[in-house]
Amino acid sequence: MKKLLSVSLLGLAIAASAAQAQEDQIRIGVDVPYEPMEYRTPDGELTGFDIDLGNALCERIGVECEWVVQGWDGIIPGLMARKYDAIMSSMTINDDRREQVLFSDPYITPPSAWFAPEGTDIDATNEESLAGMTIGVQRGTLQDNYVTDMYGDVADINRYSTADDMVLDMESERLDILFLDYPVGKSTLLDSEEGDYVVVGEMLTEPKEYFGDGFGIAFRQRDEALAEQFNEALAEVQEDGTYDEIYNRYFGGEE
Amino acid sequence: MTAFMTWLENQLAENSIFTLQTLSYYGDGLTTTVQLVFLSLVIGLIAAVPLAIGRGSKHGWIKWPIFVYTYVFRGTPLLIQLYLIYYGVVFVDGIQETWLWVILEKPFVPALIAFTLNTAAYTTEIFRGAIKSTSKGEIEAARAYGMSPRQTMRRIIIPSAFRRALPAYGNEVIFMLHASAIASVVTIMDLTGAARFVYARYYAPFEAFLFVAAIYLCLTFTILYFFRYLEKKLLAHLQPQTS
Amino acid sequence: MIDLQGYGPRLIEGAGVTIQLAVLSLILAIILGLLTASAKMSRSWFAHRLATLYTTLIRGVPDLVLMMLFFFGGQIGVNMITDWLYYSFDIDIFVNINAFVAGVVTIGLIFGAYMGETFRGAFMAVDNGQIEAGKAYGMSDGLVFRRIRFPQMMRHALPGLSNNWMVLLKTTALVSVIGLSDMVRVASEASKATREPFTFMIIVALIYLLIASVSEWIFARLQKRYDIGYAEAD
Numbered sequence: 001m002k003k004l005l006s007v008s009l010l011g012l013a014i015a016a017s018a019a020q021a022q023e024d025q026i027r028i029g030v031d032v033p034y035e036p037m038e039y040r041t042p043d044g045e046l047t048g049f050d051i052d053l054g055n056a057l058c059e060r061i062g063v064e065c066e067w068v069v070q071g072w073d074g075i076i077p078g079l080m081a082r083k084y085d086a087i088m089s090s091m092t093i094n095d096d097r098r099e100q101v102l103f104s105d106p107y108i109t110p111p112s113a114w115f116a117p118e119g120t121d122i123d124a125t126n127e128e129s130l131a132g133m134t135i136g137v138q139r140g141t142l143q144d145n146y147v148t149d150m151y152g153d154v155a156d157i158n159r160y161s162t163a164d165d166m167v168l169d170m171e172s173e174r175l176d177i178l179f180l181d182y183p184v185g186k187s188t189l190l191d192s193e194e195g196d197y198v199v200v201g202e203m204l205t206e207p208k209e210y211f212g213d214g215f216g217i218a219f220r221q222r223d224e225a226l227a228e229q230f231n232e233a234l235a236e237v238q239e240d241g242t243y244d245e246i247y248n249r250y251f252g253g254e255e
Numbered sequence: 256m257t258a259f260m261t262w263l264e265n266q267l268a269e270n271s272i273f274t275l276q277t278l279s280y281y282g283d284g285l286t287t288t289v290q291l292v293f294l295s296l297v298i299g300l301i302a303a304v305p306l307a308i309g310r311g312s313k314h315g316w317i318k319w320p321i322f323v324y325t326y327v328f329r330g331t332p333l334l335i336q337l338y339l340i341y342y343g344v345v346f347v348d349g350i351q352e353t354w355l356w357v358i359l360e361k362p363f364v365p366a367l368i369a370f371t372l373n374t375a376a377y378t379t380e381i382f383r384g385a386i387k388s389t390s391k392g393e394i395e396a397a398r399a400y401g402m403s404p405r406q407t408m409r410r411i412i413i414p415s416a417f418r419r420a421l422p423a424y425g426n427e428v429i430f431m432l433h434a435s436a437i438a439s440v441v442t443i444m445d446l447t448g449a450a451r452f453v454y455a456r457y458y459a460p461f462e463a464f465l466f467v468a469a470i471y472l473c474l475t476f477t478i479l480y481f482f483r484y485l486e487k488k489l490l491a492h493l494q495p496q497t498s
Numbered sequence: 499m500i501d502l503q504g505y506g507p508r509l510i511e512g513a514g515v516t517i518q519l520a521v522l523s524l525i526l527a528i529i530l531g532l533l534t535a536s537a538k539m540s541r542s543w544f545a546h547r548l549a550t551l552y553t554t555l556i557r558g559v560p561d562l563v564l565m566m567l568f569f570f571g572g573q574i575g576v577n578m579i580t581d582w583l584y585y586s587f588d589i590d591i592f593v594n595i596n597a598f599v600a601g602v603v604t605i606g607l608i609f610g611a612y613m614g615e616t617f618r619g620a621f622m623a624v625d626n627g628q629i630e631a632g633k634a635y636g637m638s639d640g641l642v643f644r645r646i647r648f649p650q651m652m653r654h655a656l657p658g659l660s661n662n663w664m665v666l667l668k669t670t671a672l673v674s675v676i677g678l679s680d681m682v683r684v685a686s687e688a689s690k691a692t693r694e695p696f697t698f699m700i701i702v703a704l705i706y707l708l709i710a711s712v713s714e715w716i717f718a719r720l721q722k723r724y725d726i727g728y729a730e731a732d
Binding site: 326327330331332333334335338339342343346429432433434435436437439440447450451454460461464465467468471472475476 | 567
Binding site for chain 3: 164
């Protein structure tokens with residue numbers, strides 16, 4: 001019985017991984033939706049800052065990017081498992097993660113920010129003002145870690161699988177305030193719901209222990225050559241204006 | 256107690272995952288799970304009795320709505336029912352301004368409503384089956400004693416149907432315990448929610464999920480033995496005689 | 499007509515995923531169920547114990563927890579093996595426990611335990627005299643199984659099988675939580691993006707009811723087929 005079981009399991013696993021990697025292809029893991037960094041159009045196509053920048057980098061290196069969608073919960077284990085060769089999914093470079101993966105140079109350094117409905121009573125973000133509030137974060141993110149450690153004892157924390165779930169609960173007034181990467185909050189709350197939401201308190205990039213050193217592309221520790229290729233390509237696109245063009249596409253009109 | 260806590264703390268200092276902090280998440284999760292399951296089962300059970308009787312009514316306007324209700328709630332996944340109720344209540348215009356929002360704002364009550372409606376549908380059908388299988392002789396005997404149909408229902412049919420429904424209802428209780436794991440989808444920190452949090456924070460799937468699986472296993476066994484005990488007590492007259 | 503806001507094709511794709519997932523897990527569950535039933539009826543003490551352990555453990559833990567354990571943990575378990583192969587022999591294979599595989603394996607394993615009970619009861623309901631008669635005709639064990647035990651067992655197993663299938667079908671909705679794009683996942687993404695939970699969720703609920711009704715009809719037909727020769731029964 002055991003033998004038959006393991007054979008059938010293996011069969012399933014192999015059948016499911018039939019789409020094997022090709023030589024001139026780099027598979028990149030990404031978690032959607034995280035607008036405007038990475039999300040889907042209604043017909044299912046991937047788009048966003050990371051996707052466009054990633055494709056530009058791959059083009060520069062002379063390979064094809066194949067994007068593999070993977071939930072945030074399992075994104076680092078998936079890299080280790082060689083489901084894909086890199087992660088480009090708004091991943092902040094920090095020491096915890098450095099122990100597990102190899103990072104490229106940071107390609108963007110956005111702060112984390114607090115968002116609340118217009119007219120909120122919360123004027124600053126400290127233990128006193130957040131006491132008894134319901135705070136929304138995405139599960140397993142650095143924002144989750146920060147809020148859990150700083151305010152876990154005084155506030156209710158609702159943890160969501162995707163940023164979309166969180167925004168929907170914000171709109172239905174289930175959350176008092178939420179904490180996430182600034183560009184994502186700007187795109188989903190400030191821009192699309194004009195005037196209904198505001199940034200509260202300071203945007204945070206410190207302490208580094210939580211907020212790290214900007215977003216980087218993650219690789220397996222042993223793939224140093226691949227990381228080096230991406231770093232060179234990144235420097236090139238930043239030099240020749242391609243980076244600025246993509247940046248303006250998604251963050252245009254920003255100060 | 257304090258001595259025990261310091262001992263526990265020392266023990267826990269050895270590993271990075273099961274700290275007092277995370278264990279308290281599991282502890283709170285256990286309370287939430289038990290509350291959620293227990294409340295929905297009790298309310299569902301109370302609702303199911305009249306529904307089961309109505310389901311066998313001669314009047315179409317009583318029978319059919321109940322049939323449609325049980326068919327829909329048994330025929331669709333609980334997850335969809337939960338989504339519909341949790342996100343659906345928000346779309347009632349102006350609900351945020353009413354007193355109802357105070358209880359519907361937190362995910363607990365929407366989840367409780369979904370679970371209750373679901374278990375009531377299953378329990379209705381379980382009772383329905385048990386009522387239908389009441390032996391004709393018992394009913395005839397009651398009639399011969401001059402009981403009215405109402406009295407027969409209350410004194411004869413329902414008590415004996417309750418007993419016959421017991422094994423199937425025990426399964427339903429375990430089913431509800433397991434189904435409650437989806438509460439974590441709407442941010443409830445139940446047992447599974449605690450496990451998902453610990454996993455996401457420490458990337459430790461085995462520790463996080465095996466530990467919670469063990470707790471569920473204990474809960475399942477407790478329910479199982481409780482119902483076995485009940486069956487032994489209440490169904491003693493149906494057991495084969497042992498000498 | 500209802501406005502699907504461009505999500506129609508993905509919803510249909512999602513329904514396809516749901517059906518594939520359900521059918522594949524059913525097949526796995528039936529295989530495991532038959533194995534478990536034989537193990538439980540076998541004279542081997544070890545096989546019996548193993549099968550009991552399997553059914554008890556699986557039926558004691560929620561489906562969602564098992565699914566997450568396989569999906570998140572299974573990958574790491576498989577990694578340990580593939581990493582070892584890579585470092586010791588430089589063999590770079592990768593076995594992908596994606597959400598679909600985790601779903602099929604978990605649902606198959608769970609319902610295998612339930613199927614085991616169904617099949618065991620059904621096998622025991624087949625009259626021993628029939629099996630002896632088959633042997634007396636000189637049939638081999640395999641032939642007895644194929645021509646006598648299996649067809650008669652199916653008659654008794656069908657009601658339980660149909661019941662398990664209905665529950666299994668609904669369990670597939672859980673894969674949406676671990677990120678597989680089944681129809682529940684598509685509907686939930688669509689309803690969040692468009693802020694219209696009712697439209698998409700109710701469509702998905704109706705599709706589930708439709709699949710359930712169609713399968714009810716198929717099972718009724720099958721029951722008729724396996725009831726041949728029992729016209730007077732019931």
